Amino acid sequence: xxxxxxxxxxxxxxxxxxxxxxxxxxxxxxxxxxxxxxxxxxxxxxxxxxxxxxxxxxxxxxxxxxxxxxxxxxxxxxxxxxxxxxxxxxxxxxxxxxxxxxxxxxxxxxxxxxxxxxxxxxxxxxxxxxxxxxxxxxxxxxxxxxxxxxxxxxx
Amino acid sequence: xxxxxxxxxxxxxxxxxxxxxxxxxxxxxxxxxxxxxxxxxxxxxxxxxxxxxxxxxxxxxxxxxxxxxxxxxxxxxxxxxxxxxxxxxxxxxxxxxxxxxxxxxxxxxxxxxxxxxxxxxxxxxxxxxxxxxxxxxxxxxxxxxxxxxxxxxxx
DNA sequence: ATGTAATTGAAAATACTTTTCAATTAGATT
DNA sequence: AATCTAATTGAAAAGTATTTTCAATTACAT
Ligand SMILES: [Zn+2]
Ligand SMILES: [Zn+2]
Ligand SMILES: [Zn+2]
Ligand SMILES: [Zn+2]
Numbered sequence: 001x002x003x004x005x006x007x008x009x010x011x012x013x014x015x016x017x018x019x020x021x022x023x024x025x026x027x028x029x030x031x032x033x034x035x036x037x038x039x040x041x042x043x044x045x046x047x048x049x050x051x052x053x054x055x056x057x058x059x060x061x062x063x064x065x066x067x068x069x070x071x072x073x074x075x076x077x078x079x080x081x082x083x084x085x086x087x088x089x090x091x092x093x094x095x096x097x098x099x100x101x102x103x104x105x106x107x108x109x110x111x112x113x114x115x116x117x118x119x120x121x122x123x124x125x126x127x128x129x130x131x132x133x134x135x136x137x138x139x140x141x142x143x144x145x146x147x148x149x150x151x152x153x154x155x
Numbered sequence: 156x157x158x159x160x161x162x163x164x165x166x167x168x169x170x171x172x173x174x175x176x177x178x179x180x181x182x183x184x185x186x187x188x189x190x191x192x193x194x195x196x197x198x199x200x201x202x203x204x205x206x207x208x209x210x211x212x213x214x215x216x217x218x219x220x221x222x223x224x225x226x227x228x229x230x231x232x233x234x235x236x237x238x239x240x241x242x243x244x245x246x247x248x249x250x251x252x253x254x255x256x257x258x259x260x261x262x263x264x265x266x267x268x269x270x271x272x273x274x275x276x277x278x279x280x281x282x283x284x285x286x287x288x289x290x291x292x293x294x295x296x297x298x299x300x301x302x303x304x305x306x307x308x309x310x
Numbered sequence: 311a312t313g314t315a316a317t318t319g320a321a322a323a324t325a326c327t328t329t330t331c332a333a334t335t336a337g338a339t340t
Numbered sequence: 341a342a343t344c345t346a347a348t349t350g351a352a353a354a355g356t357a358t359t360t361t362c363a364a365t366t367a368c369a370t
Contacts, residue, residue, distance in 0.1 A: 018316060018367050039357085054319040059358065073232075075284065080235040081357075094278055105272050113263060114287065121258050122292035123249055129230070129286040132269065137277035173336050173347060194326085209350040214327065236326075 004085065005031035008070050015068055025050035026061040035100035036074040036082035074102060075131060094132040098139035105132075159240065160186035163225050170223060180205035181216040190255035191229040191237035229257060230286060249287040253294035260287075 005027040009019050017023070025046040030037060037045070043058045062083055065071035072086035074093060084093060084102040094103040108130055118125050135143070160182040164174050172178070180201040185192060192200070198213045217238055220226035227241035229248060239248060239257040249258040263285055273280050290298070 016316095020317065020367070022318070052319080056319060056359085057317080060317085075230045075235060077228075080230060094272060094276060094280070096278070097281065103276050103278070105276070107271075108268055110268075113265075116262075117249060117260050117287060118289075121249060121260070122295075123251070123258070123287075123289040124295060125249070125287050125289040126252065127288040129284075129288070131284045132272060132278075132280050133282040133284075134273075134278040134280040140277075140279060175336070175348065177349070207350080211328080211350060212348080215348085 004087070008065070011068055011070065012064065015064075017064060022046075022050055022053045022057045023061050025053055026058055027065075030062075030065070030071055030083065030085055033084070034102065036084040036095065036102050038082040041082070092130045092132070094134065096136035096139055097133050098135055098143070101136045101138075103136075159242075163220070166223055166225065167219065170219075172219060177201075177205055177208050177212045178216050180208055181213055182220075185217075185220070185226055185238065185240055188239070189257065191239040191250065191257050193237040196237070230284075247285045247287070249289065251291035251294055252288050253290055253298070256291045256293075258291075 005024070008027045008031060009024065012023065012027075013019055026042060028049065029042050029045045033045075039055065039058050039062060042062070043053065043055045046058065047053050062071060066073065066083075069088050070086060071083050072093065073080055074082050074084050074095060076082075076095070085104070086093075087104060089106065091104045091106045092108055094105055095101070108128075110128055110130075114125050114128065117123070160179070163182045163186060164179065167178065167182075168174055181197060183204065184197050184200045188200075194210065194213050194217060197217070198208065198210045201213065202208050217226060221228070221238075224243050225241060226238045227248065228235055229237050229239050229250060231237075231250070240259070241248075242259060244261065245263075246259045246261045247263055249260055250256070263283075265283060265285070269280050269283065272278070
């Protein structure tokens with residue numbers, strides 16, 4: 001289990017949740033995953049380490065992790081069913097269109113934009129949501145010859 | 156039927172689609188709607204003008220409108236099942252957390268951010284999504300006394 | 311070790327969306 | 341205006357995703 005998963009375990013405990021075998025398995029999968037994963041994908045991967053895990057528990061654990069801000073839903077045109085780790089603070093996701101790799105980045109300075117929009121519309125702006133899409137270095141290299149060979153695109 | 160709906164009708168024809176009674180009803184509802192609407196909500200409202208409309212047709216029409224860029228899915232924490240008008244070009248949505256009102260805005264200047272992230276990560280950035288959330292002027296006034304009376308929050 | 315409330319998975323229920331297909335219809339052509 | 345034809349339609353069925361229910365199990369405080 002990676003260090004990030006251990007850290008997440010502590011956070012769960014801190015928030016009053018029990019650290020069960022099933023939850024550990026789910027944490028380990030998402031913390032280790034470099035791509036966004038749907039509940040079903042988390043289920044499949046986590047069952048390697050914990051075969052008696054139920055899909056219901058995956059949904060419930062993802063819900064808790066979201067609530068704690070450790071995981072965030074990745075929104076795609078196709079659908080919004082997958083999740084990626086989000087390490088707590090304010091950050092956004094950069095997603096590879098080819099392989100699904102997700103990179104987290106911080107330091108979005110949107111204040112000039114937010115202020116302008118607030119002034120024009122009269123809204124009080126309370127939150128923002130930003131996602132970037134592109135091609136990761138590995139997929140760039142691959143597409144020079146034949147595309148996306150280093151990892152399959154998500155279904 | 157509003158001017159926007161008529162304009163959308165022309166666009167459909169231009170793209171080779173037939174302008175049916177059912178599609179007109181759907182266009183009219185979304186073009187007139189100030190809030191994001193789920194397929195079921197569009198269905199309910201459009202059936203006032205067109206009682207024999209089927210939900211399947213609503214899904215199919217939303218699909219076409221999305222494809223033409225006239226409508227865009229609104230992504231919320233709770234779910235991503237609703238749509239709002241998007242008038243063609245590059246723009247983003249500002250959404251009221253209380254009543255669901257959606258305002259479109261243009262002129263997001265993210266280039267410094269995009270460049271910085273591209274440099275740090277090695278990604279080629281191809282697209283971005285941005286949504287702002289806040290409280291609209293009407294809901295601000297209302298919450299001074301008791302909240303969201305001018306329109307119900309979405310289910 | 312014991313107690314207890316939290317957690318679990320299976321099954322059922324609910325929700326959302328797409329597919330299928332025979333009947334209808336928009337709009338082009340006469 | 342009447343005719344034609346491919347596009348479009350809605351109902352029903354199928355498919356997929358998610359939540360709820362509930363009795364059995366379990367983490368962990370004591
Ligand atoms: Zn990639
Ligand atoms: Zn979404
Ligand atoms: Zn409002
Ligand atoms: Zn933009």
